[in-house]
Amino acid sequence: MPPRKKSSPPTPEPSYGTRAIEENRLEGWPNPETEQTYGIHLSYPEFTCLCPRSGYPDFATIAIDYVPEKTIVELRSLKLYLNAFRDRRISHEAVVNTIYRDLVALLSPRELEVTGDFNVRGNLKTVIGVSMEKNRKKGGERKKEKRDR
16 A cells, blocks of 8 residues: 555634734824824833844834824724734844834824833843934934034
8 A cells, every 4th residue: 555645734724813914004093183282102012023133032012102293093003013023033123213114104293202122132131212302313413514514
């Protein structure tokens, strides 16, 4: 009798959550209070991504603080957007700056700060922050340097 060929199990259909993450796009929502200046603080304590060198998981709390102009972020789309990083090999610095740039492009906020507070790994704790204020200062210094030349 010939040896039986082992067949691979059928590939399961992706779960609805996996499909939602894959199909998601970051969305804006009209700001219902454009006459008031107010701040929004969002905290995402279950952020994960993969180390670009080792492939080991990295865990963080992502904090987003912003003062909206005409648009606010739709929260479900933000949750799915952040979940999409879980299988991505990306550095801590790139994570925070990518989130910052994507939110600036989507929202055009008055103010924005994104902080990634990464869990200790290898006896080191990393906290990365980027803000409009820091970028204004950097831009202002560059402009001044150019004028001084």
